[in-house]
Amino acid sequence: MSHEAWNELKPGTIIEDPGSASNHFTGHYRKGLKPEFNELNCIHCFFCWVFCPENAIMTEAEKISGINYDYCKGCGICANECPVENKPKPLIMIKEVI
Amino acid sequence: MRANKVLDGNTAVSEAVRQLDPDVVMAYPSAPGAPMLERLAMDIANGSLDTELVNMESPQSAISGCIGASAAGGRVFSSASSQELAQMHEMLFIASSLRLPIVIGIADRALSAPINYYADHSDAMAERDCGWIQLFCESPQEAYDNIIQAYKISEHQDVKTPVMVAMDGWITSHTMENVSIEEPSEITDFMGKRIPTYSLLNSTKPLTIGSFSSPNYYFEHKLNQFQGMENSRKIIREVGKEFGDRFGRYYGYFETYKLDDAEYGIIIMSSAAGTAKEAIDRLRSRGEKVGLLKLRVFRPFPFQEIQERLLGLKAIAIFDRNIVPGSQGGPLYNEIRSAMYFCEDNLRPKIFPYIFGLGGRELNLSDIDNTIKEIKEKTEKVESENGFHFVNVRYRQVNNE
Numbered sequence: 001m002s003h004e005a006w007n008e009l010k011p012g013t014i015i016e017d018p019g020s021a022s023n024h025f026t027g028h029y030r031k032g033l034k035p036e037f038n039e040l041n042c043i044h045c046f047f048c049w050v051f052c053p054e055n056a057i058m059t060e061a062e063k064i065s066g067i068n069y070d071y072c073k074g075c076g077i078c079a080n081e082c083p084v085e086n087k088p089k090p091l092i093m094i095k096e097v098i
Numbered sequence: 099m100r101a102n103k104v105l106d107g108n109t110a111v112s113e114a115v116r117q118l119d120p121d122v123v124m125a126y127p128s129a130p131g132a133p134m135l136e137r138l139a140m141d142i143a144n145g146s147l148d149t150e151l152v153n154m155e156s157p158q159s160a161i162s163g164c165i166g167a168s169a170a171g172g173r174v175f176s177s178a179s180s181q182e183l184a185q186m187h188e189m190l191f192i193a194s195s196l197r198l199p200i201v202i203g204i205a206d207r208a209l210s211a212p213i214n215y216y217a218d219h220s221d222a223m224a225e226r227d228c229g230w231i232q233l234f235c236e237s238p239q240e241a242y243d244n245i246i247q248a249y250k251i252s253e254h255q256d257v258k259t260p261v262m263v264a265m266d267g268w269i270t271s272h273t274m275e276n277v278s279i280e281e282p283s284e285i286t287d288f289m290g291k292r293i294p295t296y297s298l299l300n301s302t303k304p305l306t307i308g309s310f311s312s313p314n315y316y317f318e319h320k321l322n323q324f325q326g327m328e329n330s331r332k333i334i335r336e337v338g339k340e341f342g343d344r345f346g347r348y349y350g351y352f353e354t355y356k357l358d359d360a361e362y363g364i365i366i367m368s369s370a371a372g373t374a375k376e377a378i379d380r381l382r383s384r385g386e387k388v389g390l391l392k393l394r395v396f397r398p399f400p401f402q403e404i405q406e407r408l409l410g411l412k413a414i415a416i417f418d419r420n421i422v423p424g425s426q427g428g429p430l431y432n433e434i435r436s437a438m439y440f441c442e443d444n445l446r447p448k449i450f451p452y453i454f455g456l457g458g459r460e461l462n463l464s465d466i467d468n469t470i471k472e473i474k475e476k477t478e479k480v481e482s483e484n485g486f487h488f489v490n491v492r493y494r495q496v497n498n499e
Contacts, residue, residue: 003314006321011258012197013319014296015306024312 022071026054030074034096037066042090048078064090105277107270108133110238111177111203111263113277114245116147117285121172123151124163128182129215130267131205135177157182161189161202168198169307171294173249176200179267180207183221187228193260194229195323196308199252199292200260201245205271206368206419208457216458217266219367219419222396223429225262229323231330232397234367235265238275243347244394246285250337253292256329266369268458280345288344331398351400353392354407356382360389362470362477363414363447365434367393370417370454370461377466388470393430401437408434409441413448413477415469417489419455427451427486448477454489465489 010016044064049057056072058065067078074096082091105113111134115123123142125135141147154160157178164174178186183204193200206222208214222232233248235241241263248261265271296305311319335350342348355375357363366374371392381388391407408414416435418428426432431451438446450473454461469489476483 004318006318007325009318009322011322011326013195013308013311015309016296016303018304018306020306021310 025070026073027070030069030072030096032096033074033076033093034069034072035067035074035076035079035091036094037064038088038090038092039064039066040090041084041087043084045083047081047083048091051077051081053077099281101279103277103279104274105238105242105279106133106272106274107235107238107241107265108203108205108272109137110242110277110279111245111265112137112141113279114242114285115175115201115203116141117280117282118173118246118249118289119147119286120149120175122163122167122174123149124154124160124167124174124176125151126154126157126160126182127177128157128179129205130207130217130271131177131179131203133271134203134205138175157185158189161186161193161200164200164202165189165193165196165198166298168193168200169196169298171292171297171299173253173292174200175202177203177205179205180209180221183225184209187225190225190228190230190260192308195319197258197323197326198260199249199258201248201252202260202262203241203245204262204264205267206264207267214457215267217269217369217419218456218458219264220421220456222262222264223418223420223422226397226429229259229327230397231257231259231261231327231334232395233261233263234394234396235263235270236369236371236392238265238270238273238277239347240394241265241270242277242279243341243345243349246289247334247337247341247349250289250341251330251333254330254333254337255295257326257333259323259326259330264368269369278345278347284344288341327398331400334395334398349394351393351395351403352407353394355390355392357389357391357407359387361387361412362473363389363391363408363411364417364466364469365391365393365414365430366417367396367419367430370419373461373463374417374466377463380463381467381470386470396430396433399433399437401433404434405437405441408438408447409445411447413450413473415450415452415473415487417452417454417461419453421453421456428453448473448483450476450483450487451485452487452489459490461489 054071056068079091127135167174208218209220252261338349416431
C-alpha cells in the first residue's frame, strides 16, 4: 500500500478506520527463528491462539490451520505454551534464513 | 454594554473564560494563578456558569483531562504556574501533536530551587518547544483580550493548536487595574460555538487518536503539527485585527513604543514593558532617541516582522526574564539574534543580552537608563557584543592576594 504524505494526513493523528494496525506487517521483526506448525500432532487446544500477541495463529473450521508469517514476530510464545507431550510437538521453533 | 471594572489579572482571565462558556474546566489551582480557577468555581457554585469543573489530583491530570475533554469536542480551560506547569510538561507535547484546541492561563512564577513565589518567565520559557502558541500579557486588560483571542486562534480550522496565555505572577495577576469587559453577547458573536471536526464521544463514528506511530509515519505526523503552528501566524494577525475592529483594541505580534525614529531599542515582554515605557518617556524628555518593542507572541516567533522592524537601529538591548545556564543568552535574545542574522551587516543593530528580574527582582527606571547608557557606550567604542549583562544583581570583587 502507499503511505500518506504529511500534507495528506488528518490533523491530530486521527485514525478513522478501526483495526488499521493490521496494515502494519510485523513479520519483519523475526530475527532468525520462526515457529513451524505440523497439523498431524496438533490437539487443537488453542493455547497458542490465545497466547499469540500478534493474532498470527490462523484457524479454519474451529481448528488451528497454520501461522501467518506476515505478522508472526518469532517470539516463540506459541511453541513454549504448546502442551503436547509424548509425541513430537506440533509447534517448534526452527532456524530461518533471512 | 461595555463595562469598565477594576480587576486584577486573574479575575480578568476568569471573566473572559466565563463569557466564553467553556464546557469543562480542569482545576489544580496553583499560586499565583489559583484565583482564575477559584472564581470560575464560584461562578459555577452560584449558578451563573454552566460548566463541568473537575478537581484533579495533579497538574498532569489536569492537562490530561483537558486533552480528553477537548478531543470529545468541548471548549476547555485550565491554569498553571511554575512547578505545576513543569509537571504538565509531557502532556503539553501530546496536546499540541493531537492538534487539540486548549487554552491554559499562566501566571508566570519562578521555578525552584530555591523555592520562590514571585514572577519570572522560567516556567513559560521552559515550555517554549512543546508546540504551543504562547501569548504574553502586560496588563489585566491584555490578559482578558488575549484569552478571548486565544480561543478563537486555537479553535480555527487551520490552526487547531493549544495556546498558553501568560502574564507575570502577582505583578499582573494580582494588581488591580481598569479593565473593559465587553458585552457577553458581543463576545459570543465574536467567538461562535466550537465546531469540532470529530468527537471521541460519537459512538456512531469511532476513531483512534494518539495511537502508535512507526518510524514510517511519525515524521509525517510531526510535520502536520508543524504546519498548524505555521498557519497560526496568519490567523493570529487576522484575529487581532478582527478583535480590534470590533472592540477597538488592536493586537499584532508585538507592540512598539516610540520606536519609529529611535536609535536605541529595548525588547522586553510582559509587565516590565510598563516600566520600560515610563523610562523611555523620561529618556526622550532628555533628548535620547530610545524606543521599545514589546513582544506579545513568542510562539510562533515572528522573526520576519521583528527583523523588518529592528533594521537600522544602532543597538538593541534584549531583556530576558529567565536564565538558561550554558546558553549564549536568554531565549528571547537567541531568537531575535537569529532573526537578525540575515540582515545586511551595515543595517544590523548591535544586540546585547540582558537578564533581569529573576524570582521577582524589581526592574527600576534607573536600570533601563543604565542599560541605554551602557549599550550606547559599547556601540560607540565598537566593543564586543558578547557576554551576559545582569541587571540589578549583587557582585563583589574579592581580593585574594
